[in-house]
Amino acid sequence: MNVIDVKNITKHYLLGTQTVEALRGVSFGIEQGEFIAIMGPSGSGKSTLMNIIGCLDSPTDGTYHLNNQEVSTLEGDELAGIRNKEIGFVFQNFHLLARNSALDNVMLPLKYAGVDKADQLKRGKDALSQVGLDSRMDHQPSELSGGQQQRVAIARALVNNPSILFADEPTGNLDSQTGHDVMQLFHNLHQQGQTIILITHENEVAAEAQRTIFIKDGLIESDIRKEKL
Ligand SMILES: Nc1ncnc2c1ncn2[C@@H]1O[C@H](COP(=O)(O)OP(=O)(O)OP(=O)(O)O)[C@@H](O)[C@H]1O
Ligand SMILES: [Mg+2]
Known part of the structure; x- marks a missing residue:
C-alpha cells in the first residue's frame, strides 16, 4: 500500500499580476518504509x-492521498490535525525551543495532541533513548552539540509515531563527521521501518536513500530506484 499518492499536483503562487508555476504536474507514489531523497536546483x-x-x-490542482485519505481539499485545522x-x-x-530542556522539546507535540503528562514523559524519554540521548534529557539546546541538537529534533519528529519523517537539509549545518552520524541514525530508523523523505543538495547524503526523485522547473526530471542490497 502507498503511504503517499500524488497525481498531477500543480502549485501556482500569485504575486500581484504575475503567476509563478512552482509545480507543473507532479505524480508519484511512495510505499511504506521507503527512504527517498528529493534533489534539484534552487527554485x-x-x-x-x-x-x-x-x-x-x-496544491492548486491535482489529488493527494495520504494513507488512502484525500487531503488536497483540506485546509486550516483539518489539515493541521492530519499533519500533527x-x-x-x-x-x-533544528528549530528547538532555546529555554526548554531536550525532554520538554520532545514532549511538545504530545502536549499539543492532548496526551496525558505521564504518557508524555514516558514517550519523550523513549524517543530520546532511541536517538542515543539518555544522558542529555535535561540539557537545554545551548548545552548540546549541533549533532545532539539535531538528534533532539529527530526525537521530537518521531515521538508521535508519524507515518512519514520529513527532513529538509538535515545535515546542512553540521560538520561532515556529525552529518555522517546523523545520516547513520536515519539509516537505522529506515531499517526499523520508518518511511523517510529527505531534501538535500549533497550527493553523499542522497546516496543513503534507496530512491532519488530529481525535480526541475516544477516537474519530475527523473525518479531512480537503486538496486541495493
Ligand atoms: N510563497 C511564494 N510566493 C511566490 N512564489 C514562491 C513562493 N514560494 C516559492 N515560490 C517560487 O516557487 C518556485 C519554487 O520554490 P521552492 O521554494 O519550492 O524551491 P526549492 O526547490 O525549495 O529551492 P531551494 O533549493 O533554493 O530551497 C521558485 O521560483 C520560488 O520563487
Ligand atoms: Mg527549498
Whole structure:
C-alpha cells in the first residue's frame, strides 16, 4: 500500500499580476518504509512539494492521498490535525525551543495532541533513548552539540509515531563527521521501518536513500530506484 499518492499536483503562487508555476504536474507514489531523497536546483519546487506532501499547504490542482485519505481539499485545522498525527519534520536549523530542556522539546507535540503528562514523559524519554540521548534529557539546546541538537529534533519528529519523517537539509549545518552520524541514525530508523523523505543538495547524503526523485522547473526530471542490497 502507498503511504503517499500524488497525481498531477500543480502549485501556482500569485504575486500581484504575475503567476509563478512552482509545480507543473507532479505524480508519484511512495510505499511504506521507503527512504527517498528529493534533489534539484534552487527554485525547482522542492520545498513547495514538501510543504504540500507535509500538509503545510494545499496544491492548486491535482489529488493527494495520504494513507488512502484525500487531503488536497483540506485546509486550516483539518489539515493541521492530519499533519500533527501523520508527519514529523526535521529542519536544517533544528528549530528547538532555546529555554526548554531536550525532554520538554520532545514532549511538545504530545502536549499539543492532548496526551496525558505521564504518557508524555514516558514517550519523550523513549524517543530520546532511541536517538542515543539518555544522558542529555535535561540539557537545554545551548548545552548540546549541533549533532545532539539535531538528534533532539529527530526525537521530537518521531515521538508521535508519524507515518512519514520529513527532513529538509538535515545535515546542512553540521560538520561532515556529525552529518555522517546523523545520516547513520536515519539509516537505522529506515531499517526499523520508518518511511523517510529527505531534501538535500549533497550527493553523499542522497546516496543513503534507496530512491532519488530529481525535480526541475516544477516537474519530475527523473525518479531512480537503486538496486541495493
Ligand atoms: N510563497 C511564494 N510566493 C511566490 N512564489 C514562491 C513562493 N514560494 C516559492 N515560490 C517560487 O516557487 C518556485 C519554487 O520554490 P521552492 O521554494 O519550492 O524551491 P526549492 O526547490 O525549495 O529551492 P531551494 O533549493 O533554493 O530551497 C521558485 O521560483 C520560488 O520563487
Ligand atoms: Mg527549498
